[in-house]
Amino acid sequence: MAFIRFFQLIGDFCLMLIVWGYFLFGFLFILPFLFIPCYLFTKNSAGAIQKLFYLHMKFFFNLTGRLIPRTTYKIDPEVRALRSSVIVCNHLSYLDPILLVSLFPRQTTIIKKTFFRVPVFGWFMKKAGYVSSSPSEMTGAAMINNLESIKAHLAAGGNLFLFPEGTRSRDGRLGPFNKGVFSIARYCNIGLKLVYIQGTDKLFPPGSFFFRTREKNTISMELIATLTPDYSAKNFSINAVAGQTRQIFERKIADGNAAQPEKKI
Numbered sequence: 001m002a003f004i005r006f007f008q009l010i011g012d013f014c015l016m017l018i019v020w021g022y023f024l025f026g027f028l029f030i031l032p033f034l035f036i037p038c039y040l041f042t043k044n045s046a047g048a049i050q051k052l053f054y055l056h057m058k059f060f061f062n063l064t065g066r067l068i069p070r071t072t073y074k075i076d077p078e079v080r081a082l083r084s085s086v087i088v089c090n091h092l093s094y095l096d097p098i099l100l101v102s103l104f105p106r107q108t109t110i111i112k113k114t115f116f117r118v119p120v121f122g123w124f125m126k127k128a129g130y131v132s133s134s135p136s137e138m139t140g141a142a143m144i145n146n147l148e149s150i151k152a153h154l155a156a157g158g159n160l161f162l163f164p165e166g167t168r169s170r171d172g173r174l175g176p177f178n179k180g181v182f183s184i185a186r187y188c189n190i191g192l193k194l195v196y197i198q199g200t201d202k203l204f205p206p207g208s209f210f211f212r213t214r215e216k217n218t219i220s221m222e223l224i225a226t227l228t229p230d231y232s233a234k235n236f237s238i239n240a241v242a243g244q245t246r247q248i249f250e251r252k253i254a255d256g257n258a259a260q261p262e263k264k265i
Contacts, residue, residue, distance in 0.1 A: 012210050015067055019211070022063060026056045027121050035127075046129035050106050050158070053128060057102035068213050071203050074220040076195075079103065082223075083157045085193045086185045090174060090249055091163040093200035099221070106158035108150065113137075129153065133166075151188045160184070161195075164242070168206045172257075174249055182238045182245075191228040194245060196252050197221055224252050 031052055038048035065073065080103055089096065101107055113134035116122040131137060131146045150160055162184070165175040185192055199219035204211055225248045229241050 008214065012213055015213060016210055019060070019064055019067065020209070023060055026060075027124065031056060031124060032120070035124075046127065047106060047156070047158070049124060049128040050108065053101050053124075054103075054105045054107065057098050061099065061102050064211075068203070068211060070213065070215065071199075071217045071219060074218055075103065076220075076222045078223040079195055079221045082159055082193055084154050084190070085159050086154070086181075086188065086190050087159055087161040087193045087195050088181060088245060089161060089163055089195045089197055090253075091165045091168050092172070092197055093168060093204045093206065095200040095204045095219075096163070096168075096197055097161070099197075099200065099219070100161045103221075104159045104161075106153070106156065107161065108153055108158060109161050147184065147187050150184065154188055154190060164245070168201070170206055172201070172253065174246060174253070177242050177246055179238050179242050182241050185241075186229075186231045186236075186238065189231055191226060192241075192245065193223060194225040194227065194248055195221055196224045196249065198256065224248060 031049075034052055035049060038052065039045045042048045061073070065071070082104070083106075087100070089100070097109060097111070100109075108129050108131070110131045110133050111125065113132045116125055116132050116134075126132075129149060131150070136142060137146060154160060162181045164177040164179075164181040166178050167175060169175055182192075197220070199217050202212060202215060202217045203219060227241065227244065230236060
């Protein structure tokens with residue numbers, strides 16, 4: 001058994017090198033090469049880079065699906081069809097944001113400022129119109145500029161996806177919500193699409209760089225609710241909208257846990 005386990009670990013290590021090797025190769029060589037004509041010959045370079053991200057991530061998951069056949073993907077057609085939407089999701093794995101990018105040709109989000117410091121990768125994030133979560137970008141004139149850019153992006157058919165928890169869940173339960181997500185939706189005067197993610201943490205769990213290739217798993221994304229708050233109402237409350245959103249996600253998580261068969265001890 002130890003001998004078999006050793007070769008399984010070697011296999012997982014090789015698979016990790018192939019998948020993440022392609023991921024890095026794309027950002028270091030493929031995307032820079034394609035970016036030059038996009039920058040020179042398109043009026044909307046941010047939109048062009050978002051389309052390149054979409055194609056790159058789509059191929060990334062096609063490659064992952066072929067190499068890890070025990071994991072299947074079940075994406076709600078209603079999720080794939082979303083346009084001009086503020087999408088609110090639970091957060092389980094680093095795979096969550098790149099899976100969302102692979103679904104939408106036009107997309108943006110708010111990401112941790114540390115990612116903007118990564119050579120090449122951070123530069124592309126900025127050129128694509130992604131917003132840093134650094135305090136300097138979340139206050140004053142910079143924040144107004146970001147909000148206006150997001151508003152124009154949504155009006156042009158793009159999606160904004162956000163994780164109000166801000167970080168990945170380690171146990172499947174929801175973390176505290178950041179109310180800024182709902183402030184953005186209010187500023188843009190647009191409703192919320194609630195998308196529930198499952199299974200990404202089973203394939204690529206927090207704290208690990210290895211894929212779990214031997215467990216049968218289904219990664220799914222489901223549109224579980226659409227909220228259309230009346231932002232002009234006198235009694236409108238961001239806290240109330242955040243609380244309603246949280247209740248919907250918690251109910252979905254509880255239903256999912258109840259549907260799982262009990263483990264024998």
